[in-house]
Amino acid sequence: MAGLKTMAGAVVTAPLGWLARLLDPPLRLWQRVAGQNGMAAFFLAPTMAIFSIFVLLPLVLNIAYSMTSGPALFLTERSFVGGAQYARLLSCENHFDFSTCVEDQFWTALRNTALFTVLQVAALIVAATVTALILDRDLRARSFWRAAFFFPVLLSPVVVGLIWRWILDRDGVLNAGLDAVGLTPVNWLLERDWAFLSVIGVTIWAHLGFFALILLAGLQAIPRDLYEAAEMDGTPRARVFWRITLPLLMPNMLVVIVLALIRAVQVFDEAFVLTGGGPGTATLFLTQYIYEVGFASLLKNPGLAAAASILMGGVLIVLTLVQLGLARRNERRSKLK
């Protein structure tokens, strides 16, 4: 087995090795011309090129796009309209009645996303915390249990969506189960509220393991002697939880909450495959709105999509800054210890 592995490794790396050797003479020359700093530039070049073309440039262009109108794809063919796209997104006769808004779908998507984010993150964090607390106990075969909860995390969103579409189908296995125990079957994906709850449930199912894992790492970083000291003093378990476990887990918990928020705001893949935004617009979320307006609908409006994505990006950047700040604070704290 080991021999086979080395052989397979050699087959893969040998051509790469030759290539690397071939590259050496010209790079030696470049090193002589440009010096060590020049070599740093060389090593950075591929990543920086990709970052600039596919991340930084689009970021700048996005702002330009959001200020133009028309269906044309290239900026040079588009007409400048200033803040008109933003005005169109945000203008309503009455903000409490979305049907009076110019872009009522945007407001529906915004409300759905906000509601989804609050409910999903709350339920997800509670479930992940319970899972992490249980996995942190003195379990036999802990790594097996940890892996079990992690399994859905690796599945692709399309696979997740299709698996659950099959289970939640009107004639699916879940309804068969309800029927068997005497409950009324539910048309999970075709009734507005149930469809919304289904999306929440399925996304929690798909991401629970990831968040539980991070929280578990946080729990395991809590010094064991604290627990031992509490046990010697005969402290009740509930008190240990509220006074030791939870406060010491808090910094990790905050980072995890913000991370979950960032992901929830961008919800798309699983929901799109599961419900396609339906029934009606019951599960239409912001990213799908951007996708529909910019790419999928008959009357494409890239400017409007760009404006909507910038509004969403604003929220995400605030959340990310909070997260980075929290993470840095945690790091500083753990260094102090």
Next chain:
Amino acid sequence: MTFLLKRRGGKGWHWTDIVTFLWLGAGLMVMFGPAVWLVLSSFKSPAGLAEFPPTLLPYQAQTAVVEGHDNPLPLFVVTDAAGSRTLAEVRRVGTVAQMVDPANPAEIVRVNIADREPVRSIGFAWENYLGPFERFDFLRFTMNSVFVTVTATLITLLSSSMAAFALSKYEFRGRSAVVVLILATLMIPLSVILVPLYSIVSAVGLMNTLWGVILPTVATPTGVFLLRQYMLTIPDELLEAARMDHASEWQIYWRIVLPLSAPALAVLAIFSVVWRWNDFLWPLIVLSRPEVYTLQVGLNAYAGELNVQWNYLLAMTVITMIPVVLVFVFLQRFITAGIAGTGLK
């Protein structure tokens, strides 16, 4: 009995122990159950899938070749006034079926369909797995996905490790600016820059190509950071010694730093494979022609058709799941260690 109920450490039972067992038991069912149900369902024939309530295992109707009929006929157990016997169905008109006894094919018996049960046995509908390859471009979707995954992962490993090397082993002006810049890109998810990214990719002529899928995804800031953190632990003396021996910087990177970073590279490779295999939104936008579809996009397109043949769709879903399940079975501990350590993904 008391031995079974006793906890490790000899302490008594606590309500949290019960919660633990319930949670873990339910978790096992909820986490693996849906995938197991998918696999079981994928082996059912269309008739089996249409059944409600569904059977757990895939069944197939048994058939018999009867003299005078070209095709095998489905078998039924008929129970009526004449007793119980096994007959084969010739044709069905309304609620009455015309049936024959396989042993006596000349005589047609009329049976009310309420009086009969199909004869079934466990049988796997393997044709569900062959159909997608014969009828659709499923093989091409698979090859496209493999190409995207392998190419993107190789480029990610190479470019990220080069950048991480420069950012961890060289002192140069603007280094911290570069680090901040890369950190900033962490903040910008793809869903925020879809429109301009689309125009750039079409401006360089990569629309409807696999390279259009690959290039925007290969530069993962997380990868650069993961590798940089690892390379910072490689002692600089090692590099200095190599420079004394007239090694070029490229050789130092290739022969020293890269092999020493193998554990971190392995983690990044596993992550990259899972990410790229599972990518959906960006390929969905770039690829609009079936011949360049990746598995995820093809699967979604097929699921969106008006007459979805679920037997094929479920089998395709299982095939799409296989690489990730393999990663889970063999490499899961690297991933969990990676996430717990760095908060990656």
